[in-house]
Amino acid sequence: MASRSKDIxxxxxxxxxxxxxxxxxxxxxxxxxxxxxxxxxxxETEEIVRSRTKAISEAAAAPKSGFSILSSxxxxxxxxxxxxxxRLKVEDAIDELIVQPRPRDVEKEADTGSLRLRVPxxxxxxxxxxxxxxxxxxxxxxxQAALSERN
Amino acid sequence: MADEFACSxxxxxxKVRRELSRELLLKLLDVIDELARNPFxxxxxxxxxxxxxxxxxxxxxxxxxxxxYEIDRTNRRLYFVHFAARIVELKRVFVxxxxxxxxxxxxxxxxxxxxxNQGLVRIWDDSKIQAGSDWQAEIRKALESAKAAVFLVTxxxxxxxxxxxxxxxxxxxSARRE
Numbered sequence: 632m633a634s635r636s637k638d639i640x641x642x643x644x645x646x647x648x649x650x651x652x653x654x655x656x657x658x659x660x661x662x663x664x665x666x667x668x669x670x671x672x673x674x675e676t677e678e679i680v681r682s683r684t685k686a687i688s689e690a691a692a693a694p695k696s697g698f699s700i701l702s703s704x705x706x707x708x709x710x711x712x713x714x715x716x717x718r719l720k721v722e723d724a725i726d727e728l729i730v731q732p733r734p735r736d737v738e739k740e741a742d743t744g745s746l747r748l749r750v751p752x753x754x755x756x757x758x759x760x761x762x763x764x765x766x767x768x769x770x771x772x773x774x775q776a777a778l779s780e781r782n
Numbered sequence: 783m784a785d786e787f788a789c790s791x792x793x794x795x796x797k798v799r800r801e802l803s804r805e806l807l808l809k810l811l812d813v814i815d816e817l818a819r820n821p822f823x824x825x826x827x828x829x830x831x832x833x834x835x836x837x838x839x840x841x842x843x844x845x846x847x848x849x850x851y852e853i854d855r856t857n858r859r860l861y862f863v864h865f866a867a868r869i870v871e872l873k874r875v876f877v878x879x880x881x882x883x884x885x886x887x888x889x890x891x892x893x894x895x896x897x898x899n900q901g902l903v904r905i906w907d908d909s910k911i912q913a914g915s916d917w918q919a920e921i922r923k924a925l926e927s928a929k930a931a932v933f934l935v936t937x938x939x940x941x942x943x944x945x946x947x948x949x950x951x952x953x954x955x956s957a958r959r960e
Contacts, residue, residue: 669904671869679866683850686864687837690792690852699790699859707786707815715808722811726796767788 698729698761702770706757709773717753721773724750724757728768732761745771787818787853791862798865806845806867813842813849817860821853826956837863843929876928877907878949880938887934903930918948925952 702710710718727734728748738747740758749756758772791799802810816823817840824840831837831850840849850864875894879887887907897903906924911917931953939945 675868679848679868683839683848683864683866686792686794686850687831689794690861690863693792695790695861697790699788699861701788702786702815702818704786704819707819710815711812715804718808718811719804729790 696766698732698766698768700725700729700768700770703772706770706773713755717750717755720753721750721755721757724748725768725770728757728759732768749776785819786858787821788857788859789814789818789862790859792864795862795865802865802867806847809842809845810847810849810865813840814862817849817851821851821860873903873929874924874927875903875905876924876931876949876953877905877934878931878939878945878953879907879934880936880942880945882938883934883936886936890932890934921948925949925956928953928956931957 710721713721733746734748736749739745740747745758745760747756747758754775755773756776757770758774760769760771761767762769799807799810821838822828827842828838828840831839836852836854838851838853840851842848846868848864848866848868849862852861852863853859854861877887877890887909891905894903894905898905906928908917908921910924911920933939933950
C-alpha cells in the first residue's frame, strides 16, 4: 500500500509539472494520449475515494473537540467581497481563534461585551462572542478598524 | 444569525486545506461559506454517503474539488471531514446519435480527436461499451459525468425511443441545473 501511495504521489507530481510547463509562456503544446489521461483520472479517483473513506472513519471515531464557527449573514457577505489577500488573512485569523478563542491582543467592547480582534496585516477586525458551553464562536461582524486605530 | 450553520473542520481536512493552491483555497472558502448559508442550495452537486443521510459529498464542477461533510440538522452544524482537489479534470463530451447515423459519428470523431489528444476533452459514445458489460449502467454513468453533449439530430435520432427517453432528458436536466 505504501509503495502504491508513493506511485500515486509521483504520478500527481508528474501531471502537475506537465500542466505547469504547458502553461508557461513560450512552451510548446504538450500532447498526452487520452488513454493516459483516462488512466490518471481513474487512479486519482481511487485515491480520493480511499482517503475519503479513511477520513470518514477517523471522523466517526474521534470526538469533535474544536470550536465551531457560526458566521452571521453579515460576516459571510463581507467575507465574500474581500480582497483575496485580506480574505486569506481573515480566514487565518479565524483558524487561530478556533485554537485560541481569547488571544492576548483581543479587546472587549465596553457596550456589548463582545470580543474584537484586529486581523494582522489588514485594516479589518472581527467582532465575535465565545460560547464555551457549546464550544462555538459566533462571528458577529467583520468591519474596518476605526481610522484612529489603524497605526 | 439563527439561519446559518456553524462550521468546523476535522484536523485532517484542515491539513489538506492548508496544502491547496491559493486560487483553489479561495474558491473552496467561498463554497464553505455558501454551504454555511444554505447546505441545500445546490442539490445537483450534493449526494449523501452511507445510510444515515448525514454524511454528504459536495462535488464542485470547476475547478474540480470535493468536500465531504457531516450535517447535523438539529443543531445546525456542518463538520467538514475531507477535502480533495482533482489534478486531472476530465471534460467528458457525450455524443448522442442514432445507430443509423454511425457514418456521421465517424465524421464527427475526426474533428474531435485532436481535442482528445490535447487532453481537453474525452469523447464518449456507446461504442466505448465493452461486450458483456451492463450497457445501461455504462450509459447512465457516462451521462452523469458528461460536461457537454453533442446531439446528431436526424430523423432517425428523433425517431429513437431510447434516445428520447433515456439520453435527452438527463442531459437537458443537467444543462438546466448548470
